[in-house]
Amino acid sequence: MLRLFANANYDFIKWRRWAYGLTAIMIVPGLVMLLSTRLNYSIEFTGGTRIQIATPKAKPVTTADLRAALDAGGLRGAEIQQYGADTAFQIRARLSAPAAGAGGTEETAQAVARALDARLGAGQYKIVHYEAVGPKVGKELQGKAFLAIFFSFIVTLVYLAIRFEWRFGLAAVLATFHDILTTVAFIKYLNLEVSLVVVGAVLTIVGYSLNDTIIIFDRVRENLRKYRRQNLYEILNLSINETLPRSILTHGTTMATTLALVFLAGEVIRPFALVMTFGIFTGTFSSIYIAAPVLMLIEKRWPGQDARGARAFTGRAPEPAAPAVSRAPAKV
């Protein structure tokens, strides 16, 4: 029987200060960068240029050919659709320079023409028409997505307060919030295009991270009942170790799927797959290094009934001087 990390006994919590530092290094520069420049929103949010082209019947051109041409010409993430007939296409594209915005219709059309000339050869297609297009998604979507996440946090808090205890709920929500921050920072670092699909990925991460945190907390709840003598520090470590095989396996399988998407699914889906892969990583990380220590901090600050949280640090580690994590969300 193949068993990975069975009966593991690592002192995860010991490294929490390193984790705080790591996550701060991840988040803070990203947020600072966000203050100066916006996220790179996709054409769905910003609008761009819509170009209609016609290709000759004799030499059929596929969407794949067109995409290859546009990618080579630096117009990534363009939307290419067959338009009525096999030989007619509509392209929605946008120059990557943010300055171009929706204004550079002429420039975009020229860039598309250059890209197609280079690949298909001039005369192999005809630009029928081009015009500026407005955003596909209303402004309200961005606001609503965040509003939705905010409300879902509240509901999660309430549910976990009923099923566990409010301290657990708060820790889980903070860990999930942390994941949103790191993911946004990640998107910023790689300058990924924020499309609707990427919004979907961020939502997925919220669900995934919450799921993961609760599974560890479930073990903590069980162990708190089972072992009456250990303090919270030990119980957290024990629970993380006990759930380690499960974590490795679940994250391994999910990661395998998203990595397959990263490497095989092509240019259009890659941003989505990258964000998902990172999200699984940060979701796992935060369940262990954010949710658990934050729970400990909360228990210390507002001890629960059996007051084991308060005992967590006695004789083990000095009080943490600067809880970087609990402060980070306040900054936003």
Next chain:
Amino acid sequence: MILGLVAASAISLLPRHETQRVPDPVTGRMKDTTVRRVPINLGLDLRGGVHLALEVDQSKGPVPDCADAIQRAERVVRTRVDEFGTTEPVVQIVGRCRLIVELPGEKDVNRAKGIVQRTAFLEFRITDMRNVFRDAIPAIDVALRAAGVRGPAAGPSNAVARLLGQDTTKATAGADTSNQRGALGSLLFQGSLAGEYLVPEEQFEVADSLINRPEVKRLLPRGVALFWGTQLVPQGARTYHALYAVEDRPIITGECLTKAQPRRDPLTNQSVVAFTLTHRCGRIFGDATARHVGDYMAIILDGRVQGQPPVIKSEIRNEGQIELGSRPFADAQDLALVLRAGALPAPLTIVEERTISSSLGEDSINAGIRAGVVGIILVVVIMVGYYRLSGALAVAALALYTLLTFGGLAAFGFTLTMPGLAGFVLSVGIAVDANVLIFERIREELQHGKLVRTAVDEGFKHAMSAIVDSNVSTALTAFILYLVGTGPVQGFAITLIIGIAASMVTAVYVVRTFYMVWLQRRPDLVTLSV
């Protein structure tokens, strides 16, 4: 023992029943489409759909600022198509004065077109109570004759003499009109209320062209406007179109509406749209209706009078209703929808209608499918390699799970889009996770020296709380996303909720049943392949 077996087989039957339901909608949907396809509605990004280009209709008078009009129209159209269902349409301004609407699939395009184009300009106007229009008919007929339009050659064309009996108004110019036998006068019969005129059905086009002539428009008395009614009026053996002369200034318009609800009148079984007005408009409406008690009020939608104008019985303030007569309830729903979403600032015409392919592009979708298959193979390899036979059970349950999820999507008629697929990927992860949790627990129990059977039971029991809590909180999150979010966020939430529900069923009950059957057959099992 036998009871357990029966229960086990019953449980194992349960998922089989559910899977049988899956192809059900296939046959259900087959009725009007000849293409045999999976009954899942794929979104624009995955499958393409219908592309409509709309422009401001300038044929009925120029619209001064079409860019502004189209921007306001965009908001209205977006609200309307969003309310139309979770189809995740595209509504986009192109150029200066053009609006693109893209709808996935080809189902119900005509209804969608109707909703997009519907101006939904609602007005309430008092009918021409003083008969100024009728008094003007002789002058109009004179002008028409001067312009070379002849009245009917012969016949008992004494139109007003044949008034339909109910005419209680003072027929001042009646005799004159009949004597002159004018082109217009001979077509119009006095209706049952002041300002209502009936035109025989077969004469409708003639009458319509007449009242649209510039001479007639010029001679229309001040303060009067003409509108056709929507319904045919049967009168004896013939049917008539109703023409209404109403005051040219509406009391209030659709902008005053805050709420509009479709309803079915329980007494008359008529379709009705109940509306509520804003506070300010309620006051205006109240004052006007108080002044006009006993008069008739025409409800005009997009230039057509809806039903016969009702008499104002008393002052009406904030609440009222529009009666649609015998028209189907769906009409009331559509009307309420467009009224709620607001009126278009200007009428739109469809200038182009085409089918388009998926916006993600065939190439991307194919690459995505390829990657997805590789991903699934990896999951299968990992699960079977690590948990061996139990892993295989989990994979079998996963196949069932996929079937259930897509069946659920099909049954509820949701549109599957890329963010939706992301939700599906997540729920697959959750389904695998539930099995992993259970298997790990079983392993732990076995390690504590428990017997195979006890270990399995205990494993399921202990893993349950983690599975339930994590799934319920994720489902709650998804539910809130559905309530608060729009379009793609909702699509994501829907697939996630269905996926979680399906994973609870398959990962827990199905796998458990597999185990039970397996242990039942091999009661002497000492080591478990897990």
